[in-house]
Amino acid sequence: MTTPGRAALLIAWIGGVALLALYVQQHLKISGDLRLFMPSPKTPVERLLLEEIGEGPASRLLLLSLEGADAAALAQSSQDLAAALRKNAQFRFVANGENQLDAVPEDLLAYRYLLSPTLDRSKLDSEFLRRELAERQRDLASPAAGFLEPWIPRDPTLEILKLIETWQPAKEPQRLNDVWFNARGDAALMLVETAAAAFDPDGQQAAVEALQRHFERTRAHAAVTLIASGPGAFSVLMKAKTQNEAQWIGTIDTVGIIVLLLIAYRSVRYVLLGVLPLASAGVAGLAAVGAFFGAAHGITLAFGFTLIGVAQDYPIHLFSHQHPGAPPLQTARSVWPTLATGVPHFRCHRACAARMLYDLRACGCQSHDSLFTTTIARDQCPGLWRFTRAFTAGLEPRCASAS
Amino acid sequence: MQKLTRPAPAVTPFVEARFSKLLAKPLIVSGQLEYTGAEQLARTVTSPFKERTEIRDMTVTVLREGRSPRRFSLKRAPELRTLLDSFAAILGGDRSRVEKEFDLDLQGDDAAWTLVMTPKQSRIQQRIRSITVTGATDEPRCLVTAEPDGNATIMLLAQAAATTLPDSPQRAWFEDFCRGSRN
Numbered sequence: 001m002t003t004p005g006r007a008a009l010l011i012a013w014i015g016g017v018a019l020l021a022l023y024v025q026q027h028l029k030i031s032g033d034l035r036l037f038m039p040s041p042k043t044p045v046e047r048l049l050l051e052e053i054g055e056g057p058a059s060r061l062l063l064l065s066l067e068g069a070d071a072a073a074l075a076q077s078s079q080d081l082a083a084a085l086r087k088n089a090q091f092r093f094v095a096n097g098e099n100q101l102d103a104v105p106e107d108l109l110a111y112r113y114l115l116s117p118t119l120d121r122s123k124l125d126s127e128f129l130r131r132e133l134a135e136r137q138r139d140l141a142s143p144a145a146g147f148l149e150p151w152i153p154r155d156p157t158l159e160i161l162k163l164i165e166t167w168q169p170a171k172e173p174q175r176l177n178d179v180w181f182n183a184r185g186d187a188a189l190m191l192v193e194t195a196a197a198a199f200d201p202d203g204q205q206a207a208v209e210a211l212q213r214h215f216e217r218t219r220a221h222a223a224v225t226l227i228a229s230g231p232g233a234f235s236v237l238m239k240a241k242t243q244n245e246a247q248w249i250g251t252i253d254t255v256g257i258i259v260l261l262l263i264a265y266r267s268v269r270y271v272l273l274g275v276l277p278l279a280s281a282g283v284a285g286l287a288a289v290g291a292f293f294g295a296a297h298g299i300t301l302a303f304g305f306t307l308i309g310v311a312q313d314y315p316i317h318l319f320s321h322q323h324p325g326a327p328p329l330q331t332a333r334s335v336w337p338t339l340a341t342g343v344p345h346f347r348c349h350r351a352c353a354a355r356m357l358y359d360l361r362a363c364g365c366q367s368h369d370s371l372f373t374t375t376i377a378r379d380q381c382p383g384l385w386r387f388t389r390a391f392t393a394g395l396e397p398r399c400a401s402a403s
Numbered sequence: 404m405q406k407l408t409r410p411a412p413a414v415t416p417f418v419e420a421r422f423s424k425l426l427a428k429p430l431i432v433s434g435q436l437e438y439t440g441a442e443q444l445a446r447t448v449t450s451p452f453k454e455r456t457e458i459r460d461m462t463v464t465v466l467r468e469g470r471s472p473r474r475f476s477l478k479r480a481p482e483l484r485t486l487l488d489s490f491a492a493i494l495g496g497d498r499s500r501v502e503k504e505f506d507l508d509l510q511g512d513d514a515a516w517t518l519v520m521t522p523k524q525s526r527i528q529q530r531i532r533s534i535t536v537t538g539a540t541d542e543p544r545c546l547v548t549a550e551p552d553g554n555a556t557i558m559l560l561a562q563a564a565a566t567t568l569p570d571s572p573q574r575a576w577f578e579d580f581c582r583g584s585r586n
Contacts, residue, residue, distance in 0.1 A: 146530055147475075178461075
C-alpha cells in the first residue's frame with residue numbers, strides 16, 4: 001500500500017472511531033443502578049423481591065443520629081430538621097418520634113376511613129355523627145384545641161388521630177423532649193425515607209446532600225453533628241470510593257502502559273498505533289451496547305475495560321514479532337492465525353482446550369469464554385460488548401499492518 | 404407583679420370562653436384551676452361537662468368521662484405552655500423565667516393593670532399572638548389568649564369567674580368586661 005493510501009486508511013479509521021465515540025456519548029446511558037446486575041424476575045415472588053430491594057421502604061430508609069450536644073439542643077435540631085425535610089420532595093417520609101397529625105402521608109389520608117376500625121364497629125349514622133361532633137365541641141374547649149382545630153373541618157371524627165394511636169409501636173426508642181433518643185440519651189434518632197431508590201447512587205447522593213444542607217441550616221448548636229446510615233448512604237459511600245479508586249488506578253495504569261511501550265519500542269508512533277486497537281475496541285463495544293441496550297452500568301464498563309487489556313496484546317504481538325527490514329504485513333500474516341483464535345469465542349474455546357496458544361493468550365481466552373457464556377441472565381450486554389470489542393480489536397492489527 | 408405572688412398551691416375558679424371560626428357561638432366552660440408549682444397545673448372543667456387536664460413533667464393528660472386518657476407533650480400545645488408560663492409569672496412572681504419566652508409589657512396602676520405577654524419564639528408566634536392579663540391590685544381578672552387567625556380564648560379568673568354572664572355573651576362583652584368597663 002502506498003504512503004498516502006496508508007495515511008488515508010489511518011485517518012479514516014481514526015475518523016470512524018471518533019464518529020462512534022460521538023454516537024456513544026449521545027446514545028449510551030451510564031447507570032449506577034446495581035439492579036442491572038440482578039437476574040430478570042420470572043415469578044411474581046421474584047418480581048416482588050426485586051421491587052422491594054430497589055423500591056421498598058426498607059431499602060430507601062436512612063437512619064439518622066444527631067449527636068454532640070445536650071438533649072434539649074439535639075431535640076430542637078431533630079424537630080427543626082424534620083420540619084425542613086418534610087417540605088422537601090426528595091423525602092417521602094420523616095419520623096423523629098414526634099406525634100404529628102400531619103405525619104400521616106397525604107396519599108394515605110384519603111383512605112383513613114378504610115384503614116381505621118371505627119366504621120367496622122359502628123355505623124356512620126346521624127347518632128354516631130352527633131356524638132362525634134359533641135366530642136369535637138368539647139375538644140375545642142380543651143387544651144388540645146390548638147392542634148386539633150385545623151383538622152376538625154376535614155376530619156370531624158378525627159380518624160387520623162385514631163390511626164396514629166393504632167400505629168403507635170409497642171416498642172420504640174425512648175422519647176426525650178418529645179423526640180426519639182438512644183438508650184444513653186446522648187443521640188437524637190430519626191428515620192427518613194428517600195424518594196430515590198436505594199441502588200440509585202445519583203438520586204441517593206442528591207438526597208444525602210440535601211439532608212446535609214438542611215442539617216447545616218437547622219442545627220440548634222454548632223456542636224451538633226449528623227450521622228446518616230442505611231442502604232442509600234452506603235451506595236453513596238460505595239460510589240465515591242469506587243470512583244476515586246478507579247480514577248487513580250486507571251491513571252497509574254495508563255501512564256504505566258505508555259511508559260512501558262515507550263521504553264520497549266522507543267517510538268511515539270508505535271505507542272500511538274498501539275493504543276488504537278484498544279480505543280477502537282472500547283468505542284465499538286460501547287456503541288454496540290448503546291445501540292442494543294441503551295444503558296450500561298459503570299461497573300460493567302470498568303470490568304469490560306479490565307478485560308480489554310487483551311486488545312492491547314494484539315499490537316504488542318505484532319510489534320514484538322517485527323524484524324528490521326521485514327514488511328509489517330508479512331509479520332502480521334504470520335501472527336494473524338494465532339491472534340484470530342482469540343476473536344470468536346467458540347474458536348477461542350477450542351484453542352484453549354487444545355492448549356495451542358501461548359499461556360497468556362489462553363488465560364485471556366478463558367476469561368472471555370467464561371464471561372461470554374455465563375448466564376448472568378439480565379446482563380447480556382457485557383457479553384455482547386466484550387465480543388464486539390474483541391472482534392474489533394483483533395481486526396485492527398491486521399488492518400494496521402496492512403497500512 | 405410581686406403583689407400577685409402567692410405560695411403554691413393556688414386554686415382559682417375560672418370561666419372560659421372559646422371563640423373559634425368553627426363555632427357559631429362561643430363555647431363557655433367553667434371549673435377550677437390548680438397551680439401546684441412551676442411546671443404543674445390542673446384544669447378541671449365541671450360545667451357543662453366534666454373533664455380534667457393535668458400538666459406534669461412536660462406531659463399533658465386529658466381525662467374525660469367514658470374515654471381513655473389522651474396524652475400529648477406540652478410542646479404540642481403552646482397555648483397551654485404559655486398559660487402555664489403566665490401562671491408562673493402571675494402567681495409564682497418568677498419574672499426572669501417568663502422573660503426568657505415572652506416580651507413583657509406591664510401598664511396601668513394598682514387599680515387597673517394590664518400585662519401583655521408576646522411570645523419571642525416564632526414557632527409559638529404561629530399559634531399565639533399574645534396573652535393579655537388584666538387585673539386590679541393583687542388579683543387577676545382576665546386572661547386573654549389571642550391567636551393569629553382571629554380565634555381567641557378568654558378566661559375569667561378568681562372573683563371575675565363568679566360574674567353572671569349575659570344570655571348569649573359576645574366577644575365584645577368579654578373584651579369590655581376584661582378592660583374593667585363592666586362589673
